[in-house]
Amino acid sequence: MITVIESSEIISYIILQAEMSLMTMEVPYRKIKTYAKYIESKREDIRVECDYISIDAFRCRFKQNMKFENGTIYIRDMQTLRPEVRRYLPSADITAILNSEDI
Amino acid sequence: MKRILDTVHGYIMINDELFYHIIDTKLFQRLRRIEQTSIRSVYPSARHDRFIHSLGVYHIGSLIVDHLKKEMSAKNYWGENETTMMVLYKSYLVACLLHDIAHAPFSHTFEEYYGTKDDLSAFLRKEVHNANFTSDLHYTNETDAPNYHEYMSAYVAHKEFANGMRAMQLDSEFVVRMITGVYYNKEKSTHQIHNCLISLLHGKIIDADRLDYACRDVWASGYSTSSIDLRRLVSAIHFEKNSDNEYVVCFESNSLNEIEGVLNVKDFQQKYVIHHHVIAYEQWLLVQAVETMAKYMYPTIQSSIEATRKIISKEAILKKLKIHKKNKELVVQNISDDDLVFLLKQVPDNSYYAQWASRKFTHGALWKSRDEFFHYFPGVDVTKDLKHADFDHDVIEALCADGTLTKSDIIIIPREFKKKVRLESLYLLVSNEVVRYTDIHHDAIDALENQTFYYVYLPKSNMDRAAWCSYKKRIIEKLKPVIASLYTK
Numbered sequence: 295m296i297t298v299i300e301s302s303e304i305i306s307y308i309i310l311q312a313e314m315s316l317m318t319m320e321v322p323y324r325k326i327k328t329y330a331k332y333i334e335s336k337r338e339d340i341r342v343e344c345d346y347i348s349i350d351a352f353r354c355r356f357k358q359n360m361k362f363e364n365g366t367i368y369i370r371d372m373q374t375l376r377p378e379v380r381r382y383l384p385s386a387d388i389t390a391i392l393n394s395e396d397i
Numbered sequence: 398m399k400r401i402l403d404t405v406h407g408y409i410m411i412n413d414e415l416f417y418h419i420i421d422t423k424l425f426q427r428l429r430r431i432e433q434t435s436i437r438s439v440y441p442s443a444r445h446d447r448f449i450h451s452l453g454v455y456h457i458g459s460l461i462v463d464h465l466k467k468e469m470s471a472k473n474y475w476g477e478n479e480t481t482m483m484v485l486y487k488s489y490l491v492a493c494l495l496h497d498i499a500h501a502p503f504s505h506t507f508e509e510y511y512g513t514k515d516d517l518s519a520f521l522r523k524e525v526h527n528a529n530f531t532s533d534l535h536y537t538n539e540t541d542a543p544n545y546h547e548y549m550s551a552y553v554a555h556k557e558f559a560n561g562m563r564a565m566q567l568d569s570e571f572v573v574r575m576i577t578g579v580y581y582n583k584e585k586s587t588h589q590i591h592n593c594l595i596s597l598l599h600g601k602i603i604d605a606d607r608l609d610y611a612c613r614d615v616w617a618s619g620y621s622t623s624s625i626d627l628r629r630l631v632s633a634i635h636f637e638k639n640s641d642n643e644y645v646v647c648f649e650s651n652s653l654n655e656i657e658g659v660l661n662v663k664d665f666q667q668k669y670v671i672h673h674h675v676i677a678y679e680q681w682l683l684v685q686a687v688e689t690m691a692k693y694m695y696p697t698i699q700s701s702i703e704a705t706r707k708i709i710s711k712e713a714i715l716k717k718l719k720i721h722k723k724n725k726e727l728v729v730q731n732i733s734d735d736d737l738v739f740l741l742k743q744v745p746d747n748s749y750y751a752q753w754a755s756r757k758f759t760h761g762a763l764w765k766s767r768d769e770f771f772h773y774f775p776g777v778d779v780t781k782d783l784k785h786a787d788f789d790h791d792v793i794e795a796l797c798a799d800g801t802l803t804k805s806d807i808i809i810i811p812r813e814f815k816k817k818v819r820l821e822s823l824y825l826l827v828s829n830e831v832v833r834y835t836d837i838h839h840d841a842i843d844a845l846e847n848q849t850f851y852y853v854y855l856p857k858s859n860m861d862r863a864a865w866c867s868y869k870k871r872i873i874e875k876l877k878p879v880i881a882s883l884y885t886k
Contacts, residue, residue, distance in 0.1 A: 295684050296509040296702060300813075300847065302784075323539060334513050339702050341509050345542040351815070354846040355782060365539070381883075383786040 299384060301344045302352040304329045305367065306382035307392055309375060316372050323349065323365040332397050333388060340388070352382075401452060405613050406627075409456040418561030419494050423731055424553065424715070425451075430733035431500050433614070436670055438679040438756070440618035447497045447504070453609035454598075458493035460631045461597055461605060462486045468635070475590050475636050475644055482590075488567045489594045492575035493605055495558060496598060499549035501709050502737045506680050507687070508545040510702070510709035514538065517548035520711075521577070524555050525570055533574075533582045541601075543577040549711060551576040557715065575599060589644040593636050596646050601819035603630070603648070603656055611662040614670075622665050623658045630655040639824060639831045647824035647831050660818055672812040674762040674852050679753065681810055686741055686749035693744045694720045694727075708732070708740065760808055760854035763869055763876075767850050773873050774880045784811075784849035785883050792853060795879045796872065806856050814848040 304326050312319055326349065330342035349367065353360045359375045361368040369375060383389060399416060401409045411420070419425055428448035436443050466486070469475070474482050501507040511517060518538055522531050537543065543551075551573040562569045571591060574580070578599035581588035598604050608627060615622055633652035639645045648656060670676070691704035698704040708718060713732040720727040720740075727743065729736040741750045752758055764770040771779045789809050796802050820841040823834035835842045855872065857865055 295681075295688065298509060302847075303786075327539070331515065334515070338700060341513060343542075345538065346540045347542075347819075351845050351847045354843050357843045381785040381787070385786065385789070 296339050296341055298341045298343060299333075299388070300352070301326050301330065301342065301348045302355075302382045303384040303388070304333075304342070304344070304392075305349070305352055306379040307384060307389065309369065309372070309379050310383065312372070317370070319369040319372060321367040321369065323367075329392060329397065333384075333391055336391050337388070403449060403453060403456065405609075405616050406453055406456045409452050410459070411452075411455065414565055415491070415494065418565060419491065419558060420452075422558075424498060424557055425494070427714075427731045427733050428497065428500070430735050431497075431502060432504055432734055433610070433617070434671075435504055435506055435680055436614075436618060436673070436676055439673050439675050440620065440670070443614065443618040445613055445617040447500050450609055450613060451494055451497055453613055454496060454605045455490055455493040457605040457608050457627065457631070458490050458598070460628070461634060462490065464631050464634060465636070472636070475593075477590055484566065484568060485571070485590060485594055487565065488562075488571045489575060489598065491558075491562065491565070491567055492554075492572045492598055495550065495554040495572065496576050496606060497546065497550055498558075499553040499711070499714055500546045501549075501714075502732055502734045503683060505544075505546070506683060507705075507709045508549075510706050511545045511549050511711070512706070514542050514545065514548065517545060517552070521548050521552050521555075521573070524552050525573055527570055529581075529583045530570055530574070530579065533579050534577070536582050537577065537579045541578065543579075547577050547599075549714075552711065553715065585643075590636065593644055593646045596822075597634070600646070601822045603659060603823075607659060607663070611659045614666065615662060618670070620665075620670065622662050625658050625662070626655055630659070635826060637824075637826060637831045639833075645824050645831065647826045650825045650827045653825070656823070663818070667814050668767075672814065672850065674765045677810050677812055677852055678758065678760065678762065678808075678854060681808065682749050682753040682758075686747055686753050687737060689747045689749055690741050690744045693747075694722060694740065708737070759856055761857045761865060761869075763853045763855060763872060770850070774877065774884075776881055777884045781884070782846060782848050783851060783884070784847075788851055788883060791879050791883060792851075792876065795875060796855075802855065808854040810852045810854070812850050812852065814850065816845045816847065819845075 305321060308321055308325065309319065323346070327344055330344040333340055333342055346362070350362055353362045353367065356375060356378065359369060359371050399411050399413065401411065403409050426448070428451055429446055431447040433445045433447055433450050434443055469482055477485070501511065518534060522534055554576060555569055555573050559569055562572065575595050575598045578595060580592045580595055585592070596604065598606060600607070608625070608630070612625055612627065630652055633649040635647055635649070636644045637647050687708070688701040688705050691708050692701045695704040695707055712718065713729065718729040718732060722743070727740065729740065741747065744750065764773055771777060792809065793804050793807055796807055797804060820838070821833060821835040824831050825834055860868060
């Protein structure tokens with residue numbers, strides 16, 4: 295069965311991988327797309343919805359902490375955001391793929 | 398000119414050349430055997446198909462064209478000339494007909510098997526073979542990627558209907574752009590009216606496609622929502638210049654109630670119809686049944702997804718699918734719903750198919766809707782998205798803890814309510830001035846978050862209704878601490 299995941303899962307992963315000391319962060323679309331392509335190349339049963347619409351849907355969940363402009367997500371107040379995005383992480387098997395050093 | 402009587406729109410008038418080049422072809426007639434929605438398990442009368450939907454979109458497209466024709470000379474053809482406008486209108490109507498030409502069997506259920514969007518985009522790029530299109534397609538893939546069937550429909554339209562479009566002197570690349578929503582970005586200033594027409598088939602708010610299914614799905618299924626005054630809405634459409642001095646599609650502000658009516662139908666469908674627990678379960682069953690069948694047909698292919706992709710493929714749609722099985726050759730041409738069912742019937746002991754075909758479901762949903770879920774778990778914030786990375790793991794662990802259930806007994810199906818309506822792209826004509834909807838309703842821009850919801854299905858094990866209800870109650874009590882820990886931390 296093919297599972298469709300959203301860019302929200304990749305963005306959450308990137309946020310939670312960032313250094314704990316970071317207060318602000320910029321995530322370019324290119325980086326999210328690279329991760330999406332990597333997942334799709336490793337798992338034929340996964341499709342990743344990864345366009346600006348999908349990213350904007352995620353931004354709307356955290357409108358106080360995120361802006362999405364010119365193909366880059368601008369994140370502030372990372373400390374409050376971190377615990378909030380934890381539940382949007384991908385499943386453990388996809389996280390394991392993203393943890394791989396090839397990416 | 399021929400007339401086709403449609404129960405939704407009345408008579409649909411279509412030129413003979415469109416019958417000759419498009420409608421009376423194997424690929425277009427195939428749409429008679431592709432169901433429009435997946436909701437028949439709950440709404441049995443929803444037997445409408447992609448064929449009549451495509452004609453309906455054409456009809457609404459022709460209403461829009463007739464309306465625009467009335468004002469084009471007064472508007473000096475919006476900077477184009479009459480001949481160009483006639484080609485654009487005709488191309489628009491052909492795109493209306495062809496917009497779903499390569500829908501997979503059972504509509505959206507199998508479209509992801511066509512391949513990744515990157516792969517489909519590459520096919521299309523190669524087929525159209527034009528530098529500006531390639532660049533604009535790349536931009537669209539990033540900003541608002543087409544659906545899987547849209548890439549495939551555009552590919553099939555360009556590849557298989559090229560001669561017909563040439564004979565009718567149409568711009569086939571423009572048709573591809575309308576099917577996929579690839580706006581002219583590089584040559585934006587010289588293609589403003591082209592872009593207006595793209596948005597009237599592949600818009601983010603109101604377009605001919607959305608208008609037809611909003612009317613047709615409601616009519617065919619029998620559920621009731623507010624009615625849509627199509628003619629009033631169409632007559633409110635204008636091409637006007639916005640503050641950037643670009644022509645955009647705008648609607649007279651007094652048509653807002655009609656626009657909201659269309660958007661409400663979509664919301665209603667998402668909330669109560671498309672994500673109904675029986676529809677979700679039946680779609681899941683069908684996918685499992687087809688993957689099981691594909692593995693049976695192609696035993697040397699390890700992966701069931703790869704095997705299924707042999708059956709749900711552009712080759713199967715365009716040509717013949719030949720499967721050699723036990724000294725027999727099964728041949729399927731221009732695959733449709735019927736062919737998929739035929740292939741399913743060839744497989745002995747496909748328990749998923751047996752369930753799907755008989756509707757004797759082995760599993761039942763613990764809660765039947767979002768409302769029921771929130772009733773059972775009152776601590777959960779009803780406004781919050783329920784997506785949670787640990788949902789499957791924690792629920793399965795809790796349910797299997799006492800050993801009465803195993804992981805394989807539990808089916809968890811996530812459903813996502815997506816708001817794809819981009820209200821910032823809605824332009825209104827207020828006192829002869831073009832304004833964005835979001836300039837008036839500022840909050841609308843931030844109201845687009847997706848809402849994920851999970852159904853959990855457990856074996857009913859021949860329990861009668863009363864026994865099943867009390868079993869469900871016990872299970873839900875067991876899940877209360879798990880759900881609380883997931884959502885009320």
